[in-house]
Amino acid sequence: MDQHSFLFQALVYLASAVLFVPIAKKLGLGSVLGYLMAGIVIGPAVMGFVGKEGQDIMHFAEFGVVMMLFLIGLELEPELLWKLRKSIVGLGGLQVILTAMIIAGIAMLFGLEGKPSLALGMILSLSSTAIVMQTLTEKGLMKSVSGQSSFAVLLFQDIAVIPMLAIFPLLAPSDNTATQPGADHTWVGGQPGWIQTIIVLGTIILIIVAGRFLIKPLLRIVAATRMREVFTATALLLIVGIAVLMTQVGLSPALGTFMAGVVLANSEYRHELESDIEPFKGLLLGLFFIAVGASIDFNLILLQPGLVFSLVLLLIVVKGLVLFLLGTFFKIGKDQNLIFSFALSQVGEFAFVLFSFSLEEGIFEQQTVSLMIAVVAISMALTPFLMMINERWILPRIGTLQKEVKPSDEIDEKNPVIVAGFGHFGNIVGRFLRANNIKATYLDIDSDRVDVLRRLGFKVFYGDASRYDLLHAAGASQAKMIIIAIDSAEKRLEMIETVKKHFPNLHMFVRASNRYDAYDLMNAGVLRVYRETVDTAIRMGVDVMTLLGKRAYTANRLARTFLKHDEANLKKLAAIRDPDEYILAAKNYIEELELIVQADTKEPALERDAGWDVESLREEINAKN
Amino acid sequence: MARILLLFAHPALEKSRVHAAMLKRVQQITDITINDLYQQYPFFDIDIQREQELLLSNDIFVFQHPLYWYSSPAIVKQWQDLVLEHGWAYGKNGRMLEGKKIFHVITSGGRAESYNKEGYNAYSIQDFLRPVERTARLCRMEYWPPYVIHGTHRMNEADINIQSIQYAALLSALRDEKIDMKETESINYLNELLPIRKSIET
Incomplete structure (x- = not known):
């Protein structure tokens, strides 16, 4: 069979997921790592079922992230936001700003120019909503302080992507934008930076207004037909439509759907939308992680293993330290703070989106982007391991001990x-x-x-x-x-x-x-x-x-x-x-x-x-x- | 004025004809405290303190219930076991109920004649009530003869109505202390204190 046919591709992806995810779960590693392993194995590094087209799959699978952001948006009730306002703005805001500044500083020390350094700092300050939420939910930690703080920070980061995307055109070298070949297919590709910024803001406002006055009535009409599959189709159309619109104006589709989700959060169709999109999201997100695994450029890593792994280590240490200090400042208990810091120490899936966007804007060179994508992917792949190390080896010995230490003369009675x-x-x-x-x-x-x-x-x-x-x-x-x-x-x-x-x-x-x-x-x-x-x-x-x-x-x-x-x-x-x-x-x-x-x-x-x-x-x- | 506490026990009042009508009448009398045990304690979780306080703040206790298998419905036994505590109701220092009055109001399906040595049931109602009588005396209470409504299976609506009115009249008279209780010593049933036509019961 032709290795590039759609069915064969589907077979490879599905089989690898079905094989590796249960194995990872059995080993207690979490599903995210299972998908990543599956991706690495079917990727060019091991079996080579997926080669260059891994990149295309990645674009397709980014749709999982898009849907996830839609669902996160749907779950954002005003009360929850209000309850978490301090953590979101304070903890989340400081985390993004501090991390971005420190990483930008380090990048400049490495000889990068000011504007790209700032862009790099912003990109790397983000963490992976998909990995962290999935892992913490699986561990049953979402309701604890670490879970709530992580959620707040991730939320701020996801929202922060909006201004970041708006700022990025301004960070591009001014003579460079129009000559970028990849940028021409969008409506705004040829425009100067400030017009792009206005278009971006205009689109955001458009989505908010349309969500309220167009989408809600549409959902009402569709729901009245009482045909479930049509409702599902409408939900998908909504997301695809926004994604296309956002791509046309050169913005991240994830942000558009996220905002659409927020707008629809208090509509009566929230739960239907949630349950309709959920399975698609799960599958596509899995596909996304497989694609991340497959797209790790092992040649690059093998060429400069020292550089790649030192960068990963540096990144995790810097991010982790900033998180831990902020956690201490915000009076999170030691154990919860450790979970929180380890959980958010990787770079998130938005980095892939932002890197490809900044490549189009001409902020970075191809080589830098390839290197950084490998670093980001490895940092994501390491997260479940880091959390496991934390859980198995660090937490039982620090702060709240696994077992209470009692004076030796006290008899340890066995409770029935x-x-x-x-x-x-x-x-x-x-x-x-x-x-x-x-x-x-x-x-x-x-x-x-x-x-x-x-x-x-x-x-x-x-x-x-x-x-x-x-x-x-x-x-x-x-x-x-x-x-x-x-x-x-x-x-x-x-x-x-x-x-x-x-x-x-x-x-x-x-x-x-x-x-x-x-x-x-x-x-x-x-x-x-x-x-x-x-x-x-x-x-x-x-x-x-x-x-x-x-x-x-x-x-x-x-x-x-x-x-x-x-x-x-x-x-x-x-x-x-x-x-x-x-x-x-x-x-x-x-x-x-x-x-x-x-x-x-x-x-x-x-x-x-x-x-x-x-x-x-x-x-x-x-x-x- | 005597303070009367009605301790009412019927596990399935919705199926009752006589007790439901009687209770309805009594509810119209003022100054009588009604303690509906099955309604108050559907889980038999008797609040001992509440019950003891009720006993202390009343003078005459009336146990009203149907006669099931020659005895009371289950909750009455539960109530007695838990509320009449040693050291409170009886025993060397248990004198809280001393001098209080107690009597039963009982309905039975069978005729009055069946409740004697020669009759179908072989014993009198008083015989069946011996355990309560002893309990009352042990608690130093004054034990009065029961008020018994016999032959309920044969009663029609009109009979039941008359019975309820008579019963309410008895309780009102007791409340207003219009009955000379010396008479109780010579009678079998409290019914004899009232002019009830015998024909209703036969």
Whole structure:
């Protein structure tokens, strides 16, 4: 088969992703590194399936970044922005400015001119939203201080790209712009710098206005047709349309869609847009990382390995140090600060966009750009390793220790219960047990929370609860039961596997986010599954009934009966659930909802308190007479 | 004026005819405290302090409930077990309920004649209530004969209405201390204090 045909290319990319991502996940490296590995392997360096066209794929896959920015924009609610305003403007602003200045200074020391140095500083001050968000989410750290701070800084950086792109034309050597061959195909390519700046700002305003007065009504009309695929098509059209417009005016498509996302964040179609774009984003982002892996110029690295790796090291150290100092200044706890600094120490995907843009503007020479792209790609590839090193080797020894150091004379009692996760769910179980003097050992991944709990006298181990060594240290081999209350459903499944494999005698009590999560847990062999919403929702129903005049005791008996019936139903459905059809979850959801509701009404005796009903006895007695 | 506390227990009031009508009447009388146990404690999580305070601030306790299997619905037992604490209600230092009055208001499906040695049920209502009688005496309370409404299975709406009115009249009279309680010593049922036509019960 022709190596360049579309299908063959698709085969190579998909196969490599399907092969390497699970391997990376199994090794605990995170999916981003899996994609990068896949890219390196299929790239010119190893197997050579993807050669020069890797660059084209990269352009195509940048679309994943574009979609990601759209989704990030969609999630930006005004309240969240307001809550994080200090971190976004203060921490994010200072990070970008300081890092850009320091790197520009270093670049000038290396002999680069002022304007290119400034451009370089700005580009390299950015971090990778894709990698950091993905990694922190997978680790369940997004809600901790490090996660929130990272999010704030990344947000500022993503927004900062807008002025950067507006400034870049001004940084170009003045005689150079018009002669750039690549710039001619855009509408503004031949214009002088200041006109370009005006056009850029005009386009931004256009998107904001159109988002409000054009796109929202359009979505309303499309939604009214009730055809899901048309809505998906509209969502894609929206993003592609903005991307084309932005490319035509010589701007980054990512910024346009980001702003469109922000404009649509408070529209009623936010969730539909999110769920429609999400799978495309995931795939394209994966493709993007593969392309980054494939585009690493190993010849260049092999030619000057010393230079490339010293630059990577210098970059990570400078960025990391600035982040750590700012983190300290903003009073982030030591552990959280380390996670934050390591997480954001790489250069982000916007660098690829900005480098190619600045190449068109003639700010850098081709050679510099190739070198820097290799440096950026390596810094991205190193991030998961750095975070792992931090997690496994540095954090357990610094600040909040994995295990609390106790005076040696204190006997380390073995607690019968282990509680993994002290978030919204775990803290209720934990507090209840503690209030009743039940000795438990706690595991949590948020160092700030761990510190507080230790101060309150809890026995807490710090780290990823799905890791064997942490469970072992926490006494899982002596404990009787473990309560798995961590937030991430994925981590819970990982943890269950670890427990089943290494501590088979431990009774598991597992929190489930919803019905589907419960099915997964049941199919994983967990006997005690607790859906976090069911009891509360039924309790609410009881209160409604009581206020409508139903007797409180009766309403509560009805609730208990309903819960039992629902749990029995859940078990039944979990058993007949065909794992092969799992992928059709959305379709199944509706069918199953119908089934569940029907079961509720068909149940002959949801109410059976005949013992208190004298009707039959009355009939019998009165019939005799 | 005597302060009356009605301790009401019916697990399925929506299915009841007689108790529902009686309770409705009593709710119209002022100055009677109604403690609806199944409504108050759907989980049987009796608030002991609240209950003891209620007992202390009243003089006459009326336990109103249907007769299930010759006894009370479950929550009444739970209430007694938890609220009548040693050292509070009984025992050497438990004198908080001394001198308070207590009696039962009971409905039963069977006829009055069936509740005696020769009858279908072999024992009298008083016999079935012995445990409560002992409990009351142990708590140094004054135990009054029960107020019993027999033959509820055969009652029609009009009968039930008359019964409810009579019952409310009894409670009002007790509240206003219009009944000479010396009479209780010589009667089986408190019903005898009121002019209720026997025909309704047969």
